Amino acid sequence: MQIAILSIFHYFTHMFKKRENVFEIEEGKILSPKFDKDGLIPVITTDCKTNEVLMHGFMNEESLKITIETKEACYWSRSRKSLWHKGKTSGFVQKVIDLRIDDDQDALWMSVDIGNGASCHVGYKSCFYRSVPLGKMENTEKVQMSFKEKKKKFDPKKVYKNQPNPTKI
Amino acid sequence: MQIAILSIFHYFTHMFKKRENVFEIEEGKILSPKFDKDGLIPVITTDCKTNEVLMHGFMNEESLKITIETKEACYWSRSRKSLWHKGKTSGFVQKVIDLRIDDDQDALWMSVDIGNGASCHVGYKSCFYRSVPLGKMENTEKVQMSFKEKKKKFDPKKVYKNQPNPTKI
Numbered sequence: 587m588q589i590a591i592l593s594i595f596h597y598f599t600h601m602f603k604k605r606e607n608v609f610e611i612e613e614g615k616i617l618s619p620k621f622d623k624d625g626l627i628p629v630i631t632t633d634c635k636t637n638e639v640l641m642h643g644f645m646n647e648e649s650l651k652i653t654i655e656t657k658e659a660c661y662w663s664r665s666r667k668s669l670w671h672k673g674k675t676s677g678f679v680q681k682v683i684d685l686r687i688d689d690d691q692d693a694l695w696m697s698v699d700i701g702n703g704a705s706c707h708v709g710y711k712s713c714f715y716r717s718v719p720l721g722k723m724e725n726t727e728k729v730q731m732s733f734k735e736k737k738k739k740f741d742p743k744k745v746y747k748n749q750p751n752p753t754k755i
Numbered sequence: 756m757q758i759a760i761l762s763i764f765h766y767f768t769h770m771f772k773k774r775e776n777v778f779e780i781e782e783g784k785i786l787s788p789k790f791d792k793d794g795l796i797p798v799i800t801t802d803c804k805t806n807e808v809l810m811h812g813f814m815n816e817e818s819l820k821i822t823i824e825t826k827e828a829c830y831w832s833r834s835r836k837s838l839w840h841k842g843k844t845s846g847f848v849q850k851v852i853d854l855r856i857d858d859d860q861d862a863l864w865m866s867v868d869i870g871n872g873a874s875c876h877v878g879y880k881s882c883f884y885r886s887v888p889l890g891k892m893e894n895t896e897k898v899q900m901s902f903k904e905k906k907k908k909f910d911p912k913k914v915y916k917n918q919p920n921p922t923k924i
Contacts, residue, residue, distance in 0.1 A: 728772070
């Protein structure tokens with residue numbers, strides 16, 4: 587009975603290959619992702635046509651497995667504390683074209699097809715619609731950014747209706 | 756005296772504008788980044804010529820200020836627990852061309868010029884040199900990736916000599 591419980595525990599903590607040595611992690615071919623103390627790995631999502639960065643999110647083991655197997659982006663929502671099949675509400679599903687992992691296997695880069703859609707809950711195509719001016723700052727509390735996307739792709743009030751805003755202060 | 760201590764504390768905890776409401780954070784022009792409980796914000800670094808993702812790192816308030824003002828990437832190294840002026844050892848400095856922040860201001864996208872250099876301590880141009888196969892996995896512990904970069908840009912043993920490898924198991 588004890589062995590069975592331990593096996594189940596091992597299954598949930600190590601769905602993917604256990605990390606055993608640095609050479610294998612960096613130079614090997616076996617997927618062995620590192621999840622942080624909250625069980626999450628960061629994910630960079632880019633547009634497969636332009637390589638433009640669309641969003642930065644997180645996955646846990648289960649959402650990574652779902653993403654690989656269904657070829658549709660499934661994140662872990664930290665604000666809702668639940669699996670998040672991107673596009674379930676908005677219709678803006680992300681079809682995964684390529685999925686990469688970095689040298690120490692603690693970050694993912696996912697290239698996706700969003701057609702003519704958008705990825706940002708505020709309504710823009712990319713979440714990164716504002717640019718920070720570079721150079722000496724006169725006052726760090728008053729740094730004025732510029733908008734790089736001029737027009738929203740959709741109206742979030744219509745798409746998300748009465749759902750709570752995931753942005754937290 | 757108490758007031759002086761509080762002022763110093765405030766300075767270190769809020770170098771940038773304090774986050775006060777969701778509308779300003781999402782739709783406003785003022786930089787008001789969110790640092791996590793460890794004082795860090797994730798950073799996506801891409802090649803300014805191709806938009807290819809080069810690396811995923813972290814900054815604290817101080818390294819973000821240095822990056823903005825010097826226009827050269829300065830991260831926070833979690834393994835060394837210190838400021839990390841990228842390229843100080845290898846010579847592969849990252850000149851910042853554009854710096855963006857996302858909708859809820861808790862992630863950065865930095866577009867950099869690395870000339871004909873590299874960004875990965877293993878020797879590749881990008882840290883994301885391996886691709887994960889998509890579709891049903893037969894055995895999650897034996898997922899075989901493919902190398903997308905065939906040749907290293909430099910020999911890390913020559914460049915980093917006896918420095919400890921930042922990759923941790």
